[in-house]
Amino acid sequence: MKERYWSAGISWLVHALGMRRNPLRRPVDRLVAVALLGLLVVALTVVPLLALFSGKAEYAAQRREAAVIASAQHVVDAVVLTNPQMVGSEPGGGASVRAEVGWTGQDGHPRAERAEVPSSSHVGSRVPVWVDGADRVAPAPPTEVTSIASATGTAVGVLVLGLLACVGIMKTVRAVADSWARRRWEWEWVNVEPDWTGPGRG
Structure with a gap:
């Protein structure tokens, strides 16, 4: 067909x-x-x-965005302090799991915030967490797969x-x-039709 x-x-x-x-x-x-x-x-x-x-x-x-984010942020080795909880879905369709994590800030003082962690994490797990220059949890830069x-x-x-x-x-x-051609044919037929159907024809 x-x-x-x-x-x-x-x-x-x-x-x-x-x-x-x-x-x-x-x-x-x-x-x-x-x-x-x-x-x-x-x-x-x-x-x-x-x-x-x-x-x-x-x-x-x-990739430019990833480079900019990576230059302004860094990864810390954090410890999971609470049981991870599923809080929703990510844009890509995967589950978003968060937990309270703790790490040592650049000033040497302990820090603690909720952050996204792997679903297999448990209390006491060590997980990498992206933080900004003020030691606040920040979104990770886009990965190669995401890009x-x-x-x-x-x-x-x-x-x-x-x-x-x-x-x-x-x-x-x-x-x-087609619309223009149809109107053209109709106009031409209006002018020709009398010669075809007038007296003496038939």
Whole structure:
């Protein structure tokens, strides 16, 4: 079924571009064919390149963010002080587990805060915790896996939206051209019809 649609579409495009001689071919058919061919080229070349560029840009932005966070924060070796509790879900779909953790601050004084910990943690476990310059718990920088996942999602999103936009524009072009051609034929028939149906005909 799909092969038949593709064959019909290619046949129409070849006809509309003037590769086959046909006195019934309208000028608007050729204009529409050129526009559709251009949109097809855009869909097959420009959109994938734009998606690839967007994905790379997102990945680079994620890694820059990770570098900035890592330069302003550091990891401390903390001890889990309370039983971990699940408090919700993370954006990626995993469980978020938090517990009270304690560590020695840069000033040598003990510090304690609630922080995200591995789900397998228990009281007395030692866990790495990211803290800022003021010894406050801070979000960890994006990991390599997170950056790749974000970049992939961005690229796929741009690709899908770009292809849908091209298909939508193609349909709009065809609809506008067909509407214009129909009105043109109706106008021409109004002028020709009296000669065909007037007195002496039939």
